Amino acid sequence: MRSIKRGFLAVLVLITGLFILLSFLNRRQQLSVYENRSLAAHPVFSLRSVWDGSYFRGWDDYFSDHIYHRDDRMREYQWLRLYLKHSVTVNDVVITDDVLLPLLPYRDYSSYDYDPDANSAVDRLTQLQSKVEAAGSLFLYVGVDEQRMAFADRYPSYLYNKSDYYETMGRTFRAACEKAGVHTLFLRDRLSGQDPMTYYSRVDHHFNLHGAFETYLAVCETLAPSLPAFPVLRQEQLGAYKLPGEFYGSYNRRLYDLSPVHEQLTVFDLSVLPPYERWDNGVRTDAPVLDLPGRGEKVQYSVYMGGDMAETVICTNRPELPSILIVGDSFTNPVEALCVYSFNEIRSLDYRHYHQMDLTEYLALHPVDAVVIIRDSLNYVGSEGNGSLR
Amino acid sequence: MVFSSFSFLMFFFPAVCFCYFIVPQRFRSLRNLVLLVFSLFFYFWGESRGVLLMLAVILVSYCSARIIDGAGSKAIRRLGLWLELLTCLGALVYYKYADWLLISANSLFHTDLPILQVVMPIGISFFTFQSMSYVIDVYRGTVEAQKNLLNVALYVSLFPQLVAGPIVRYETVAAEIVSRRENLDEIYAGVQRFIMGLGKKLLLANTFGQEADTIFSMASAVRGTPTAWLGAICYSLQIYFDFSAYSDMAIGMGRMFGFHFLENFNYPYVSRSITEFWRRWHISLSTWFRDYVYIPLGGNRRGLPRQILNLLVVWALTGLWHGASWNFVLWGLYFFVLLILEKFFLGKLLDKLPSVVRRSYTLLAVVLGWVIFYCTESGQLTSYLGDLFAFRGGFDHVLLTLRQNVPEFLFGLALCTPLPMRLFCLGKDKPWGEVLRCVWMLIVLVLSVLALTGSSFNAFIYFRF
Secondary structure, X not given: OHHHHHHXXXXXHHHHHHHHHHHHHOOOOOEEOOOOEEOOOOOOOOHHHHHXXXXXXXXXXXXXXXXXXXXXXXXXXXXHHHHHXXXXXXXXXXXXXXXXXXXOOXXXXXOOOOHHXXXXXXXXXXHHHHHHHHOOOEEEEEEEOOHHHHOHHXXXXXXXXXXXXXXXHHHHHHHHHHHHOOOEEEHXXXXXXXXXXXXXXXXXXXXXXXXXXXXXXXXXXXXXXXXXXXXXXXXXXXXXXEOOOOEEOOOHHHHOOOXXXXXXXXXXXXXXXXXXXXXXXXXXXXXXXXXXXXXXXXXXXXXXXXXXXXXXXXXXXXXXXXXXXXXXXXXXXXXXXXXXXXXXXXXXXXXXXXXXXXXXXXXXHOOOOEEEEEEEHHHOOOOOHHHHOO | OOOOOHHHHXXXXXXXXXXXXXXXXXXXXXXXXXXXXXXXXXXXXXXXXXXXXXXXXXXXXXXXXXHHHHOOOHHHHHHHHHHHHHHHHHHHHHHHHHHHHHHHHHHHXXXXXXXXXXXXXXXXXXXXXXXXXXXXXXHHOOOOOOOOHHHHHXXXXXXHHHOOOOOOOHHHHHHHHHOOOOOHHHHHHHHHHHHHHHHHHHHHHHHHHHHHHHHHOOXXXXXXXXXXXXXXXXXXXXXXXXXXXXXXXXXXXXXXXXXXXXXXXXXXXXXXXXXXXXXXXXXXHHHHHHHHHHOOOOOOOOOHHHHHHHHHHHHHHHHHHOOOOHHHHHHHHHHHHXXXXXXXXXXXXXXXXXXXXXXXXXXXXXXXXXXXXXXXXHHHHHHHHHHHOOOOOOXXXXXXXXXXXXXXXXXXXXXXXXXXXXXXXXXXXXXXXXXXXXXXXXXXXXXXXXXXXXXXXXXXXXXXX
């Protein structure tokens, strides 16, 4: 009996010791692709950080983030949850047969007053529209449904899809925009009655290339009557094709390569675009508008435009064509790439990262023919980042 | 630092074990010193500012006990006792209750007293209670004053029981501080207990806690009655497995280092009355209040009205000990009422009822008690209690929660009874039984490590590297 106990303790010490040793010797991983974040760095010693406890909390985070083959341990844990426990939600992702969605916390919106948020957002929009028009540019606000809204009916009946809030807020916001005379365009009008599977990603919170293309078309059709003539891409010119390998969207990425729902990212044929020059954050770059992954690299949404940039300027050297400024977050990325076909100069600002000047100052310095704000339905009334409408 | 963290499991605990066991057993003082240094470091890691307070409490406790021990007159002995009580209770009142008292006074008397914004040091309720019990016992003459300051420091700060109990009496470990034997059987049993505690915390308590938090944070309109009951049950399971897991880990680590702490939980959810429940739940706290508050107040020796008053004081204090909030007081008084009812009326009735009815009554009362315990705001409490008895709402969320957590509920409910432990002890003296236990422990350990890793998942949608 004693030999069994001794053997167990020896095995335990050996396994634990080896695990600890390997964790310390392990080549330090800086990023977690699955979590889309930087892993905790070594805490920096200072008397202040020791005294306020942040030094030791930093070590807690560090140990937690740098155990031996953390991604593998994560994957094993997710496997247990997905395939042994058959969990419907894993890492806050709702798993349905054909689409992954975010898990949303319950909240009662039955007595929620939507007007103040909507009116406040529309006030900001109205002011911005006046400033843009005073600068001699056309103004257009484009609203696109976020993926969870497009697939709201795919949530299991026992899970909350928050559509009571999103739908009412959307309606209130649209009504307030109409009343205030804001020039708007809502993609849902164009896609109404069509299968959202065609236009939205099944594993990511964005639309797919076809959704972006419809947005691009809608923008072009709306702007065309008021701008000098410009070419518009046709569906058959796109040459859309699927990239090999799994698309790592914001939801399936959380499932550590174990997602039962799969998707390949669709891109268009770059050769359809005219030659262009590009500047990111003021620096000249040769980066193409589609950052196609190399062999072994993960396919992510950042394929479009190479990901989010504070400021991007693309010049096609076709002065006869109009220029456009697109403001918004990552929903704008594939639309910007498509706009290269139609416009002489394409500027894009992402006010989550761009802090140098507000839109009026920017337009004074870089006049354009049209300013297009693209916002997803979750952020219609948000005042942070691109919602600040500075 | 919590036991269920990689810092503890990968860094602190292996380091303390290595440094402790590398010292030969005959150098007891040196082994104690290793434990003391690591215990202070353990506390410093999680509460750098609070360590000075703990050291002050240790020093005062040591001096008080020495004063009492060496005093010739009763007055000086009393002085020593008061010094200890004023220090410990003063620290407790200031750090734990001052802001709550000020906020309550402002609300009650419509005053505008400034709030002190005091940050409460972790574990203050435990180390002050341990220190007081030591000095009171010296005062009563039930234990001798410890001559070595380092030994008092070790008793108060010993890391396994420092931040979450159990509240260890000095008499329990007095002899073991100076003379104990660490051997294979003790270490093995300690490791086994620790792994079980780790599993209970990471695999059960955290799961139930997550579900309970989700349900308690729902708006009343979407919660409904079945979901509200599920939330209350999940929270009841969480608080049991969380707290008893920490006690298991503390007792287990204590055994590895040769200490034998008393049990803190004894299957409280199989109790057949509230009186029995409190003999099985957080035993170290209920016996502390019995021995250091109830009996000194006169217990049941001074007539019925005084006994009821004594019980009222004890249960109000028991509630308040759990936190500086009125809901804890209410929770304590809730049990006071139930215990009084059982003592004078309900108890005799319960005795005549079948066991299953008595257990159901106890569970129902305890689960409702945990709802009071959870809801720190009166609005939240009334709304939740309303949902429990509103008889509305569907079973959708209940089904989802049950479906997602089938193993947790099965193991959780089973582990509330002594049955799994009986199964675990099958073949106790047989090699096959021991091998099975080893395999089981390894499975629990691996699953716990995976769950701990999984709990560090922290995804960002909008984030650039």
